[in-house]
Amino acid sequence: MQDHRIRSVVIVGGGTAGWMTAAALVQHFRSTPVSITLIESSEIGAVGVGEATIPTIRRFYAQLGMTDDAVMRATQATCKLGIRFLDWSAPGSDFIHPFGHYGQDVRGTGFHHYWLKQRQAGDDTPLAAYSLGAALAAAGKFALPAPNPPTQLSVFDWALHFDAALFAQHMRAYAEAGGCTRIDARIRSVEQRPEDGFIRAVTLDDGREVEGDLFVDCSGFRSLLLGEALGVRFEDWGRWLPCDAAFAVQSRNRPGDAPAPFTRVTARSAGWQWGIPLRHRAGNGLVFSSAHLSDDQVLAELMPHLLGDPLTEPRRIPFRPGRRAQAWSRNCVAIGLSAGFLEPLESTSIALIETGVARLKQLFPDRRFAPAVIDEYNDQSAREMERVRDFIILHYKLNRRTDSAFWRDCREMTVPDTLQRKIDLWTARGEFVRYRWEMFHPASWLAIYDGFGVHPDDYDPAVDAMTPADLERGLRDMRDNIARLVASTPDHAQYLAALDRG
Ligand code: FAD
Numbered sequence: 001m002q003d004h005r006i007r008s009v010v011i012v013g014g015g016t017a018g019w020m021t022a023a024a025l026v027q028h029f030r031s032t033p034v035s036i037t038l039i040e041s042s043e044i045g046a047v048g049v050g051e052a053t054i055p056t057i058r059r060f061y062a063q064l065g066m067t068d069d070a071v072m073r074a075t076q077a078t079c080k081l082g083i084r085f086l087d088w089s090a091p092g093s094d095f096i097h098p099f100g101h102y103g104q105d106v107r108g109t110g111f112h113h114y115w116l117k118q119r120q121a122g123d124d125t126p127l128a129a130y131s132l133g134a135a136l137a138a139a140g141k142f143a144l145p146a147p148n149p150p151t152q153l154s155v156f157d158w159a160l161h162f163d164a165a166l167f168a169q170h171m172r173a174y175a176e177a178g179g180c181t182r183i184d185a186r187i188r189s190v191e192q193r194p195e196d197g198f199i200r201a202v203t204l205d206d207g208r209e210v211e212g213d214l215f216v217d218c219s220g221f222r223s224l225l226l227g228e229a230l231g232v233r234f235e236d237w238g239r240w241l242p243c244d245a246a247f248a249v250q251s252r253n254r255p256g257d258a259p260a261p262f263t264r265v266t267a268r269s270a271g272w273q274w275g276i277p278l279r280h281r282a283g284n285g286l287v288f289s290s291a292h293l294s295d296d297q298v299l300a301e302l303m304p305h306l307l308g309d310p311l312t313e314p315r316r317i318p319f320r321p322g323r324r325a326q327a328w329s330r331n332c333v334a335i336g337l338s339a340g341f342l343e344p345l346e347s348t349s350i351a352l353i354e355t356g357v358a359r360l361k362q363l364f365p366d367r368r369f370a371p372a373v374i375d376e377y378n379d380q381s382a383r384e385m386e387r388v389r390d391f392i393i394l395h396y397k398l399n400r401r402t403d404s405a406f407w408r409d410c411r412e413m414t415v416p417d418t419l420q421r422k423i424d425l426w427t428a429r430g431e432f433v434r435y436r437w438e439m440f441h442p443a444s445w446l447a448i449y450d451g452f453g454v455h456p457d458d459y460d461p462a463v464d465a466m467t468p469a470d471l472e473r474g475l476r477d478m479r480d481n482i483a484r485l486v487a488s489t490p491d492h493a494q495y496l497a498a499l500d501r502g
Contacts (some may be wrong), residue, residue: 004217004367005034005144005367006031006034006213006214006364006365006367007034007036007213008034008037008211008212008213008214009025009036009037009213010037010202010210010212010214010215010298011025011039011215011218011459012035012038012039012187012202012216012217012219013040013046013213013217013218013219013220013336013338014038014039014040014046014182014218015168015170015218015220015336016050016164016168016336016350016353017047017220017353017356018038018168018218018287018351019168019169019171019172019175020060020357021216021336021356021357021360022171022172023064023171023172023178023448024064024358024361025180025357025360025413027064027065027174027178028364029064035179036175036181037181037182037183037210037212038175038180038182038183039182039185039187039204039210040180041184042184043132043186044186046080046165047337048164048166048248048315049164049246049283050160050277050282050344050349050350051164051216051222051276052080052159052283052347053159053161053162053347053350054099054159054348054350054439055158056355057159057160057350057351058139059120060357067501070320072162072499073166073500074170075160075163075166076159076166076278076279076280076281077161077162077163077279078160078161078247078259078260078264078277078278078471078492078496079495080099080159080261080262081096081098081099081133081134081136081142081156081262081497082098082133082262082263083262083346084096084137084264084265084348084393085262085265085266085451086264086265086266087264087267088232088267088272088395088399088401088452089451089452090401090416091401091403093451093453094129095447095450096131096137096138096262096447097346097444097447098133098134098137098153098159098447099133099156100131100132100133100156100157100398100443101131101152101153102115102127102443103115103130103153103475103478104132104151104152104153104478105152105175106466107462108462109462109463110430110442110460111126113430113462114459114471115127115130115167115475116430116455116458116459117459117463117471118475119455120458120459121468123309123475125492127446127450128446129479129482130153130475130478130479130482131156131482132155132156132482133157133158135483135485135486136261136486137261138259139489140258140261140492140493141261141490141491141492141501142158142231142261142489142490142495143490147161151199151479153187153478154483156182159347161259161263161278161283163278163280163281177206183204183210185204185205185206186205187202187204187205187219188203188204188205189202190224190275190301192230192297196376197330197332199215199225199229199230199330199331199332200367201214202215202225202369205437213367214332214333214365215331215332216333216334216335217332217333217338218334218335218336218338220336220337220338221319221320221337221338221341222338223324223334223337223338223339225332225334226324226327226333226334226338227334227338229332230328230329230330230332232324232325232329234322234323234324235322235323235324235340236320237322237324237389237430238320239394240389240393240413240415241321241389241392241393241396242291242396242406242409242429243271243272243287243289243315244290244291244318244321245287245289245290245317245318246286246288246313246317246319247298247299248283248284248315249284249285249303249311249312249313249315250282250283250284250310250311251306251307251309251310252281252308252309252311253277253280253282253307253308257307257308259277259278259279259492259496260329260492261492263347264307264458265345266347267401268301268302269292269297269301269403269407270292270406271289271293271298272286272287272289272304273286273287273301274286274344275306276307276316277307281308282306282307282308284302284306284307285302285344285501286298286301287343287345292404292405295316299314300495316435319343321341322341323341323382324339324340325338326374326378326380327339327340327356327381328374329374330369331369333356333360333377335347335356335357335360336353336356337355339356339430340385340390341383342388343392345392345395346391346395348392348439352385355384355439356381359377359380360383360450366463380437383435383436384437384438384439386416386418387418387435387438387440388440389416390415390418390419390422391440391445393415394415394423394448395448395452396411396413397410397413397415398449398454399411400452400453418435421433423454426445426449426454426456427454428457429454429456430458430459430460432446444457
C-alpha cells in the first residue's frame with residue numbers, strides 16, 4: 001500500500017499564530033516522523049499586539065501540559081474575568097461582560113426570564129448582581145473558581161491578559177524543545193507545482209528552498225501564501241465592521257496602581273479605546289474608523305486616557321475587517337491574521353487561532369488532500385467566523401449614542417440576516433437563536449443585550465408558576481450568595497502577589 005502520510009509541515013510566520021501552531025503540532029505529532037519547520041523574519045517582526053484573551057486560551061496551553069501559574073509568570077499576565085464596557089450604549093453607561101453564568105435556571109426555564117419578570121415589577125437590581133464573574137470583576141477581586149462548584153451561582157471562568165511577545169516566546173521554547181526547526185529568514189517567493197498549483201517550496205532571501213507537504217500560512221495580514229500566492233479572495237466585512245485602523249501604545253504602571261481583573265473598553269467618538277493591564281506595563285490602543293477620524297484626532301482622544309504614563313510611541317496599525325473566502329486551499333491552511341481579522345473587540349483573534357489549530361489536528365490531511373477534508377475545514381471556519389462577526393456587530397448596532405455620525409451610522413446599518421434573526425427572537429421572546437460553531441453562548445448575548453438596554457417586552461409565562469414572594473426571595477438568596485462569595489475573595493493584587501511568592 002502506498003504511504004500518503006504527510007511527512008513535513010512548514011509554518012510560515014512566527015507571531016502568536018505561528019508559534020501556537022508549532023507548539024500544538026509538535027505535541028500532536030510527538031514520536032512520529034512528521035517534521036515541523038517554522039520560518040519567520042526577525043527583520044519583519046510580528047504585529048506585537050493581541051494581549052487580551054478569552055478562557056479557551058487556558059484549555060489550549062493546558063493541552064500542552066502548561067499550568068496557569070507557569071504561563072502567567074512567563075508572560076507577566078494578569079487575570080481577566082471579563083470586559084468592562086464604558087460609554088457604549090450611551091455616554092455614562094457602564095457594564096461588564098463576564099465569562100460565566102447569570103443566576104440559576106429554575107425548572108428548565110432560563111434565569112433571565114425570572115429576572116425579567118422582577119424587572120417588569122419595578123425591581124431595578126442590575127443583572128450583574130447575579131453573576132459571580134461580573135461581581136468579582138467590579139470589586140477588583142480574584143480567586144480560582146471552585147473545582148466542583150456547589151451551585152450554578154459559583155460558576156465563572158477566567159482568561160489572561162498577557163504580553164504577546166512573551167507568550168509567543170513561551171510557545172516557541174516549547175515548540176523548539178519538542179523538535180521544531182526555526183529558520184530566521186525572509187521569504188522571497190513561493191514555488192508552486194505547475195500541474196495543480198500546490199505549493200512545493202518557499203524560497204528564502206539567501207536562495208535556499210524549503211520544501212514541504214503541508215504549508216501553514218501564519219504570515220499575518222499579508223497572507224503571503226494563501227492570499228498572495230494562491231490568490232484566495234478576501235471577503236470584506238467593512239460594511240458591518242466600521243473600524244479599519246488602530247493606534248497602539250504601551251504605558252508604564254503607576255506605583256500603587258492595582259491591575260484590574262478585566263479589560264477596559266471605552267467608546268470614543270468614532271471607535272473605542274482598550275486598556276489591558278499587565279504586571280510590568282499596560283497595553284492601550286484606540287480602534288477607529290479612518291473615514292471618520294484623522295490620526296491627530298485619534299491621538300488626542302487616546303493619549304489622555306492611558307492606563308499609566310506612555311512608555312512607547314503610538315504605533316498605527318491599519319487593518320481590513322474580513323476573511324479569506326477559504327481558509328484552506330490546496331496544501332495550504334491559513335491560521336491567524338492571514339486567514340482573516342474582525343477587530344479586537346471581544347478578544348477573539350487568538351481564540352480563532354486555537355480553533356484553527358484544533359480543527360487542523362482533527363482534520364489533518366494526507367498527501368492526497370481529499371476535497372471532503374478541505375471543504376469541512378473551510379465550512380467550519382467560515383461559519384465560526386461569521387458567528388463571531390455577528391456578535392461583534394451587535395455591539396455597534398445596539399448603541400444609542402447620538403454624539404457622532406459614526407455611532408448613528410452604526411445604529412442604522414442593515415446587519416447580516418443571521419444576526420437580525422437573533423435580535424428579532426430576543427426582542428420577541430427573550431430567547432437565543434443557537435447556530436453551530438458559536439464561540440459566544442447565550443450568557444454572553446444576554447450580557448450585551450442587557451448592557452445596551454435592549455430587553456424583550458415580556459418574560460416566559462412559565463415563570464408565573466412561582467409566586468411573587470417566592471420569586472423575590474429566590475432572587476435575593478442568589479444575590480446574597482454571590483455577595484458573600486465576593487466578600488470572602490481576596491483582591492486581584494493579592495492573588496498576583498501570592499503567585500509571585502510561588
Ligand atoms: P503576525 O504577528 O503579524 O505574524 C506574522 C509573522 O509572519 C511574523 O513572524 C513575520 O515575521 C512573518 N512573516 C511575514 N512575512 C514574511 C516573509 N516574507 N518572510 C518570513 N516571515 C514573514 N487578538 C486577541 O486575541 N486579543 C486582542 O486583544 C487583540 N488585540 C489586537 C489589537 C489590534 C490593533 C490588532 C491589529 C490585532 C489584535 N489582535 C488581538 C489580533 C492578534 O494580534 C493576532 O491574532 C495575533 O497577534 C496573531 O498574529 P499573526 O501571528 O497571525 O500575525
